Amino acid sequence: MLRIRLHGRGGQGIKTASQILGTAAHLAGFQAQDFPLYGAERRGAPITAYARVSKNIVLERGAIAQPDILLIGDETLLSDPLASVTEGTESSTLIFINSRHPSPDLKKHYQLESLPVQLDISGLCQKYIQKPMILSTALAAVGVRLMGHIGLHHLLKAIRDELGQERLSADQLANNLKLAEEAFQKVPSFDLEFRKFDDGFSASHLVVLERRPPVDSVPVIFATGNMALRKTGNWRTHRPVIHYEECNGCAICYARCPEGDIRMDANEKPVIDYDHCKGCLICATECPKHAIEIIREVASWN
Amino acid sequence: MELTKNKQMMLTGNKAAAWGARLAGVDYVPAFPITPQTEIVETLSQWFADGHMNGKFTNMDSEHSMFMAAGAAAATGVRVFTASSSQGILYGLEALQTIAGWRVPLVLVNVSRALATPITLEPDHNDVLSLRDTGILQLHAETCQEVLDYILMAYRIAEDPEVCLPVLVNLDGFYLSFTREPVILPDEAEVRKFLPLFKPSQPVFQASQPMARASAVFGGGNYSYFKIQHHLAAQNVLTIYKKVAQEFGERFGRFYDAVERYRLDDAEYVFVMSNSFATKGKAAVQHLRKNGIKAGLLKLSLLRPFPSEIIGEALDHRSKVAVIDQNLAPGMGGIIYPEILKAVYRREDRPEHLLSVIGGLGGRDIQEGDFISILQRLDQDPGDDPLFLFDEKDLKQFDQLRQIAGFSREARVS
Amino acid sequence: MTASILDSVEESKYKKVTDLNPQEEIAPGSALCAGCGGLEGMRLAMKVLGEDTLICNAAGCFTLISVYPFTPLKGSWLYTSMSGPVPAAQGARDALDIRMAKHGLDQKENMQVMVVAGDGATYDMGLSPTSAAIHRNLDFIYFCYDNEAYGNTGFQQSGSSPLGSYTMTSPSTLDHPAGSERSKKDLFGIWMAHNPPYLATVSPREPIDLSNKFKKAKDMKGPRLFICLSPCPTGWGFDPKETHLIAKLAVDTGIFPIKEFVNGKVIHTKRPRKRLPVEKYLERQKRFKHLFEPERRDDIIAQIQNNVDTYWEQYDE
Ligand SMILES: Cc1ncc(C[n+]2csc(CCOP(=O)(O)OP(=O)(O)O)c2C)c(N)n1
Ligand code: SF4
Ligand code: SF4
């Protein structure tokens, strides 16, 4: 079996990518399974999807703890410990990163065990479909190619099948197919061996729960306001940056930020809380002085 | 009406329930009417209006709303009572399941009435047993006295700092709800010693105690933690029940075990029953004994938590046992029967024969003749299929109705 | 309200955004979408209401405001069920009143009881419990964040989905080109028929108007009801940065009238001087895309325009 895990953010087409992978494998005559794992989070938060490809019946379900292939659609996730993107990988795991940085730099910067495969598929997406972060087609194409065993025609058919269900025009579909072809050709194939897990099972360490008092037995939260412990700054793909010399302190940005991430300081200037700013860019859009610049987050470690 | 010490009066089951709430010093009653429960809420509404009860009676718009209001009020620190029946329980099921998980103490009464379809009025226990798996505790009453006494005991259990769960007291519609019999009204001062006025044992909503309650929980492991805790708390009530029942008995002279063993000691034949029809079972036992047949009855009072051990022990060496379910799970049979099987399965001296009987559906009477038929079946290998208490008379009467309804042998389907 | 109270209300009115409470009553970090218009509405409301509030919540997107073990609130929160928040508010309100009257609970422990529910919970399943609560004169605040569909389940049609909007259960097809084929329920009218002491619509784009309405309501008793049109980038299909632009267009086209109902009268607190054509609002949202592509559906657009015009004709001076 080959186990593929995909990482991205809600709204980036990660689930669709896993479905294209699943369908392509199915069309190529394999047994296949795909599924997305939604958390409570809405759009923008990290999400994970999975695909399994096998010559025999797939007797597994649920999350993949030890993937053979890891497809990372959104590089910013790698610097977010909570997203646990590389969890369960070994030196043999094939890692793909959507990035403009060369592979050795990525290995060093993210302290990966092996050299990842790198390609700027956002650039390709921009070129063909004018949406750098709608990654479904490109990420699936990369996945299929890396894995091997599945031909381009199966990939293209799978894309037609899967995207056909969305409301795409004929032109958009054609552009997606061209995008897939280029992404497919731009990465090497590894023709991965189908792995068997034969290291046996050991018993889980079950515990006998002690009875706790009622108040400790319902979801009760006394630590009011502790939501701030969750750093949603990692949702951001773009960063609003205030140019103070142009800011007149009108506080419109403060009033409009749904997250309450902007406060007015003692000098009546706005300060953005980047730990939590989700990057909706409302502040930048609403600023009457155009004093807030929008910067893409991805190149943050140059 | 003036209260004198331990006054005995003729009361319906519904009135006894209302008295239970009044003596408990209940603060809050959210209500919605349904036959055969109405007398309870009408009585309480009158008592609040007259000032015999202090607090608030609120007319709600549905049972779903009523149970939600009840739960939220309990989470905000008052003693809550409410009552419903049948369709009302089903309509409120989502709310009931929800507030059980809130771990809030309150007492609710269900006046059993069979469920639609067909819509009807007389009792069976499919309504209350639909709450079997909610984690709401259940006490089932045979007499009007038990209704009152159980309500008082129910508050002690619900409000125990180790428990904090809703407790349901069940009584049969018509057979108890509208039936008057002598009931001892315990002295209010004595009741107060047994059940002091409410003081919440866990944090409740108020400005100085901000908290988020019942927030969403994700992850199966986290979810499991809360569910297992709910189970452990419910299980623990077996111990707490014993303590509360003992104290109640000492104070008021009426002792209630989790089950009642009626002439079980040397019994060869045992009927397992609950609620008001247990009285009919007791009569049958007396009658059979007069005729030299060693019969006995096991009455189930505490249904949740399920006193498995106590039941198993009570049935040790009783060779022929009939479990009379006044309910039906179509495609399965009686609902209590498999629970009794669980109680006896691992015991060495378990009964030889365990017969499943379904009777009393929609209030269909269980008569002496039915008990004889049950004995006869118990003497054979009872098999696995339930024995239905439905006789020639029932069939003949029904066939007359269907004739009037226009059915004949030639009735067409299309 | 007496004249003198009215005067002091007038004086303490919010006039500019720097008058708003600088404290954030909702901490950041929640799981709601970036750019959620409803959250902005609630954030502004909570700035006025403050922390002595118990929020009873209905199933919906905003249930994710508190996910164990986190809460962004300084005050209290109770998740109930989809049609449960209003009766829960009743139970909590009654319990607080009983404790203050009967058990000597200090008045300082009192809380504002508030319902936070989406349009699905409000217009559909929760309509009857709410009707009953208003009828009982329950002392509470109702905040309905209206994103015009069942959002949390993936954007299906609700009683609030407007004519011509596409949802996952009202797709636009050859036989049903409009998508949602009925105008949204007039919840304001339905609630108004109950004659509550206070009822208002608010927009996250109008923080001053919104804050003043909550301020007015805060000191009143009985049911005080708010409908907040909540642009939803995820469900409506627009870039999150445009949340306020969409909210503004809803007002400027006259699609979403900003008004209040007090003392038996409807007052429009923000009136579009010259109404923009509705398509200015529609064309920016993917849920109305089928009204413009592959071909323009002038019939449906005209119907939407006509509905708006008919509404305003009643109030034209
Ligand atoms: C009784 C019941 N039925 C269905 C659901 C599933 N459900 C959860 S949230 C939701 C959507 C609620 O829509 P709305 O009230 O508009 O809030 P939104 O999700 O848009 O914020 C639904 C249908 C539920 N929780 N309870
Ligand atoms: S909106 Fe622009 S000008 Fe106004 S305070 Fe913010 S950054 Fe400064
Ligand atoms: S981008 Fe601006 S408005 Fe959006 S969350 Fe960040 S600070 Fe707030």
Ligand code: SF4
């Ligand atoms: S789906 Fe819409 S309403 Fe729900 S959280 Fe996201 S933006 Fe807000």
Ligand SMILES: [Mg+2]
């Ligand atoms: Mg909604």
